[in-house]
Amino acid sequence: MGTTEEITDLGDRWVAAETAGDTETLAALATDDFELVGPLGFVLDRSQWLDRYRSGGLVTHELAWRDVAVREHGDSAIAVGVHDQRASHRGNPVDGQFRSTHVLVRRDGRWQLAGMHLSPLGAPPAFARGGA
Numbered sequence: 551m552g553t554t555e556e557i558t559d560l561g562d563r564w565v566a567a568e569t570a571g572d573t574e575t576l577a578a579l580a581t582d583d584f585e586l587v588g589p590l591g592f593v594l595d596r597s598q599w600l601d602r603y604r605s606g607g608l609v610t611h612e613l614a615w616r617d618v619a620v621r622e623h624g625d626s627a628i629a630v631g632v633h634d635q636r637a638s639h640r641g642n643p644v645d646g647q648f649r650s651t652h653v654l655v656r657r658d659g660r661w662q663l664a665g666m667h668l669s670p671l672g673a674p675p676a677f678a679r680g681g682a
Contacts, residue, residue, distance in 0.1 A: 553661075554620045557629050557654060560661050561615050568610045571603040580663045581655060587667040589648050602639070612636040615650060625656040626664075633668060647671045 551559075560579060567575035577600060584596040594602075602608035618631035633650035637643075653665035673679075 553622045553627060556661055557620050557627055557652075558618060560654070560663070561618060561629070561631075561652070564663065565613050565615055568603075569613050571609065573600045573603050576600055576603070581657075584663055585665050587665075589646060589668040589670050608637065608639050608644075610635060610637040627654045627656075627661065628652070629654065632671070 563575065564579055566572070567579065577596075580596055580599070582596060584599065586594045586599050588594065612635065614634045615631050616634070618629050620627055620629045629652040631650055631652075633648040634646075635648075636645045648668040648670055650669075651667045652663055653667075654661045655664045656662075
């Protein structure tokens with residue numbers, strides 16, 4: 551199995567774990583120093599990321615990670631794709647579509663998530679649309 555397939559498989563396991571609120575699997579998929587940069591710029595360390603599920607504060611109803619492109623750099627890789635979610639945080643909807651960048655490292659022959667960054671998808675700003 552090549553790097554792209556290994557990371558795609560990890561992505562499938564991550565999606566299943568997020569949807570199930572499976573913190574044991576999520577913990578195994580992430581490095582000890584994992585960090586998430588959320589779509590509004592907030593930063594969560596590994597413990598805070600997992601605690602959202604442990605507390606019941608975050609519930610992911612549906613999640614897809616698609617159109618993923620992987621670039622390998624030795625024992626590191628960057629995977630950029632589209633993250634579609636239907637979820638709630640503390641009872642409030644947090645549905646969205648985001649450009650998702652996953653930073654992965656290979657340790658002891660297996661890939662782990664070292665970081666994740668989500669940016670909301672939207673139309674380009676007026677200055678970038680070629681208008682006068």
